[in-house]
Amino acid sequence: MAVSAKSFVRADMLAPKAPPVAQSGAVKWMRENLFSSPFNTILTVLGALVIYWLVASALPWWMNSVWNANSLTECRDIVTAAAGEGATGACWAMVRERWHQFIFGFYPSHLYWRPTVAFGLLFVALAPVLFPAAPRALLWVTGLYPFVAFWLLWGGSLWTPILGLFGFVVLAAVYRALNGRLGVPLATGCGIVAAVLFWMFLDVPLLNVLSSILSLAIEQVDSDQFGGFLLAIVIGVTAISMSLPLGILLALGRQSDMLIVKTLSVGFIEFIRGVPLITLLFTASLLLQYFLPPNTTFDLILRVIILVTLFAAAYIAEVIRGGLAALPRGQYEAADGLGLDYWQAQRHIILPQALKIAIPGIVSTFIGLFKDTTLVAFVGLMDPLKGITQVVRADINWKGIYWEPYIFVGAIFFLFCFGMSRYSMYLERRLKTDHR
Amino acid sequence: MSEATAHQIDTSAMKVSDEVAIQISQMNKWYGTFHVLRDINMTVNRGERIVICGPSGSGKSTLIRCINRLEEHQQGQIIVDGTELTSDLKNIDKVRSEVGMVFQHFNLFPHLTILENCTLAPIWVRKTPKREAEEVAMHFLRKVKIPEQANKYPGQLSGGQQQRVAIARSLCMKPRIMLFDEPTSALDPEMIKEVLDTMIELAQEGMTMLCVTHEMGFAQAVANRVIFMDQGQIVEQNEPREFFNNPQSDRTKLFLSQILGH
Numbered sequence: 001m002a003v004s005a006k007s008f009v010r011a012d013m014l015a016p017k018a019p020p021v022a023q024s025g026a027v028k029w030m031r032e033n034l035f036s037s038p039f040n041t042i043l044t045v046l047g048a049l050v051i052y053w054l055v056a057s058a059l060p061w062w063m064n065s066v067w068n069a070n071s072l073t074e075c076r077d078i079v080t081a082a083a084g085e086g087a088t089g090a091c092w093a094m095v096r097e098r099w100h101q102f103i104f105g106f107y108p109s110h111l112y113w114r115p116t117v118a119f120g121l122l123f124v125a126l127a128p129v130l131f132p133a134a135p136r137a138l139l140w141v142t143g144l145y146p147f148v149a150f151w152l153l154w155g156g157s158l159w160t161p162i163l164g165l166f167g168f169v170v171l172a173a174v175y176r177a178l179n180g181r182l183g184v185p186l187a188t189g190c191g192i193v194a195a196v197l198f199w200m201f202l203d204v205p206l207l208n209v210l211s212s213i214l215s216l217a218i219e220q221v222d223s224d225q226f227g228g229f230l231l232a233i234v235i236g237v238t239a240i241s242m243s244l245p246l247g248i249l250l251a252l253g254r255q256s257d258m259l260i261v262k263t264l265s266v267g268f269i270e271f272i273r274g275v276p277l278i279t280l281l282f283t284a285s286l287l288l289q290y291f292l293p294p295n296t297t298f299d300l301i302l303r304v305i306i307l308v309t310l311f312a313a314a315y316i317a318e319v320i321r322g323g324l325a326a327l328p329r330g331q332y333e334a335a336d337g338l339g340l341d342y343w344q345a346q347r348h349i350i351l352p353q354a355l356k357i358a359i360p361g362i363v364s365t366f367i368g369l370f371k372d373t374t375l376v377a378f379v380g381l382m383d384p385l386k387g388i389t390q391v392v393r394a395d396i397n398w399k400g401i402y403w404e405p406y407i408f409v410g411a412i413f414f415l416f417c418f419g420m421s422r423y424s425m426y427l428e429r430r431l432k433t434d435h436r
Numbered sequence: 437m438s439e440a441t442a443h444q445i446d447t448s449a450m451k452v453s454d455e456v457a458i459q460i461s462q463m464n465k466w467y468g469t470f471h472v473l474r475d476i477n478m479t480v481n482r483g484e485r486i487v488i489c490g491p492s493g494s495g496k497s498t499l500i501r502c503i504n505r506l507e508e509h510q511q512g513q514i515i516v517d518g519t520e521l522t523s524d525l526k527n528i529d530k531v532r533s534e535v536g537m538v539f540q541h542f543n544l545f546p547h548l549t550i551l552e553n554c555t556l557a558p559i560w561v562r563k564t565p566k567r568e569a570e571e572v573a574m575h576f577l578r579k580v581k582i583p584e585q586a587n588k589y590p591g592q593l594s595g596g597q598q599q600r601v602a603i604a605r606s607l608c609m610k611p612r613i614m615l616f617d618e619p620t621s622a623l624d625p626e627m628i629k630e631v632l633d634t635m636i637e638l639a640q641e642g643m644t645m646l647c648v649t650h651e652m653g654f655a656q657a658v659a660n661r662v663i664f665m666d667q668g669q670i671v672e673q674n675e676p677r678e679f680f681n682n683p684q685s686d687r688t689k690l691f692l693s694q695i696l697g698h
Binding site for chain 2: 328330331333334336337338339340341344348349352353356431433
C-alpha cells in the first residue's frame with residue numbers, strides 16, 4: 001500500500017505482531033552489563049580481584065572453624081593440628097558453650113522456658129497485627145499479650161498483671177461512658193486520669209488483699225538478671241509498639257491548630273531529637289531517681305523502656321509528618337466535605353495513607369531503635385554486644401577471643417533487622433493500590 | 437457549543453420551590469489582606485440549578501467552598517438549610533453532611549475501593565449499617581452507570597469514571613444540595629459528556645445544584661440562573677437565555693466573547 005504524499009487513508013488496521021526474537025543469552029548479558037566499554041572491563045576485572053582477595057583471606061578462617069573445645073587455647077591447638085602452623089580458624093566453641101548467656105543473660109537457667117514461651121507467644125500476638133490473613137480472634141491474644149509476657153518474664157503474683165489490665169478496663173469504661181457527651185479527646189483524657197488514679201491508690205491494697213486470698217505466684221526474677229537478646233527484645237518490642245501510637249499523636253499534635261498542643265509537640269520533638277540517646281539513658285538511670293519520692297523503686301528496665309520509647313516517638317513523629325505533608329490537600333477537603341469529623345477523617349482517610357507513605361521511614365526508625373538497645377550497656381544493663389561479650393571475654397578460658405562473639409551477636413541482629421526490612425517491603429506491596 | 441445543547445432536556449420536573457435552601461447576605465472574605473469575596477448577596481431556592489462562571493481568580497470556587505465551610509468567611513451571614521455557618525463545629529458538620537461536594541480533581545480516596553469510597557461517610561457519619569450503606573452505594577453506582585467497577589480502586593478508573601464515582605459518593609449521603617467545583621475542567625473532552633450527562637440527570641430529579649463551570653452548553657440546557665462573577669463580586673445574574681443572548685455588563689460581554697468566540 002503506497003502512501004501518497006498528500007493524503008492517506010488506512011483501509012485496514014494493523015494486527016499486533018510478536019516482538020522480534022530476543023537476542024538473549026549469557027554472553028549478551030555479560031557484554032552489556034560487565035564489558036560494555038574498556039573502562040567498564042577494567043572495573044569488572046578489578047572488582048573480581050577485590051572479591052577474590054576478600055574471599056581468599058577470610059575463607060580459611062571460616063573453613064577451619066572449631067565447634068568442640070573448652071577454651072580458646074584448645075581451639076587454637078585444634079586449628080594448628082588440623083591446618084598446620086600459622087593457620088587461623090574461628091572458635092565457635094565459645095558460642096556453643098555460652099550461647100545461653102547471649103540469649104538470656106543471667107536469667108535463672110531452670111526458668112529459660114518462661115522467656116522462650118513469651119517469645120513464641122509474641123509471634124502469635126503479632127500475627128493478626130502484621131498479616132490480614134490471620135484470624136481476627138487472635139487480636140484478643142494481642143491485647144492480653146503484654147500482661148502475660150510481663151508475668152512470664154518477671155514472675156511474681158498473677159494479680160499484678162491482672163490489676164494492671166484492670167486499669168485499662170477502667171479507662172475503657174470511663175471512655176465509653178463519656179464519649180457521647182464529651183467527644184473523643186476529653187473522654188480519653190478522663191479515662192486516663194481514672195486509670196492512673198486506680199493504679200496509684202487502689203492497685204497495691206487490692207493486690208495485697210487478693211494475694212492473701214489466693215497467691216497465684218510463680219518464682220520472681222529481678223530485672224538485673226535480664227540480659228542478652230532477652231533484654232534487647234524486651235526493650236525493643238515494647239518501645240516499638242508504644243512509640244508508634246505516641247509518634248502518631250505527636251505528628252498530629254505538631255499539625256494541630258491548637259497553639260498549646262502544637263507548642264508542646266514541637267518542643268518535645270525538638271528537645272528529644274536534639275539530645276543524644278545516651279544522655280536520656282543516663283537521665284533514666286540517675287536523674288529520675290532524684291525527682292521521684294525517696295524509697296520508690298522504679299525498675300531500671302522500665303525507666304529505660306520509657307526513655308527509649310520517647311526517643312523513638314520523636315523520630316517516628318517526624319517521619320509521619322512527612323507522610324502527612326505528602327497527602328494532597330484534596331484528601332482533607334473530601335473528608336471534610338463528606339462531614340467526617342477530625343478523628344474520623346484521620347482514622348479512615350488521612351492516617352492510612354500517611355502511614356503507608358511513611359512505612360520505609362518508620363521501619364528504618366524501628367530498626368535503628370532495635371540496634372540502639374545495645375546502648376543500655378552504658379547504664380549497666382547486660383546488652384548482648386557490650387555487656388555479655390565483655391562478660392564472656394573476661395572468662396579466663398575465652399580471654400582474647402575477639403571476632404566470634406561480635407559476629408555471632410551481629411548475625412542475630414541482622415536476622416531481626418533484615419526480617420523487619422523484608423516485612424516492610426511486603427507491606428508496601430500489599431498496600432499498593434494507586435496503580436501508578 | 438458543547439453537546440449538552442443537543443439533549444432534549446425534560447424540564448418539567450425541574451421545579452423551583454419557594455423554600456429557601458441557601459441564603460447568603462453581605463458576605464465578605466479575605467485571604468490575608470486580599471479581598472476575595474466582596475459583599476456577596478445571594479438566595480438559592482430549593483430546586484434551583486445555578487451555574488456560576490467568570491474568569492479565573494474571580495472568586496467563584498471560593499464562593500461555593502464557603503457554602504460548606506471549606507473556606508471560612510469573615511463577615512456577613514451564610515445560612516444553609518436553616519443552619520447558620522459559624523465556628524460552631526456541630527453546625528459545620530451538620531451542613532457538610534447535607535451538602536454534597538464534587539471537586540475538580542475528584543479527590544477520591546485512593547486506598548479504598550470504589551464501594552468503600554461510597555460507603556465510608558454513610559457508615560461513620562450517618563451510622564448506617566454496612567449492608568444498607570452498600571445497597572445504597574450500589575444504587576447510586578448503577579445510576580452513574582459504573583456498578584461493575586465497585587470493587588476496583590480509583591487508580592484503575594478513567595478520569596470520567598472517577599468523577600462519576602465522586603458524584604455517586606456525594607449522593608450516598610443523600611444530600612439536599614450539591615456543589616460542583618469545576619467538575620469537568622480536569623477531564624479529556626471525550627469524558628466531559630459522561631459527567632455532564634450524570635449532572636443533567638441529577639438536575640432533572642430536582643436536586644438543588646450550584647455549579648462552577650465553563651460548560652456553557654450545560655448552563656443553557658439545565659441552569660435556571662447563570663451568575664457571572666469578576667473580581668470577587670457578582671457582576672450579573674440572569675436566566676440563561678437572557679444571559680447569553682443579551683448580556684448587560686461590558687465585563688460579561690467581554691467574557692462571553694472570549695469563551696464563545698471560537
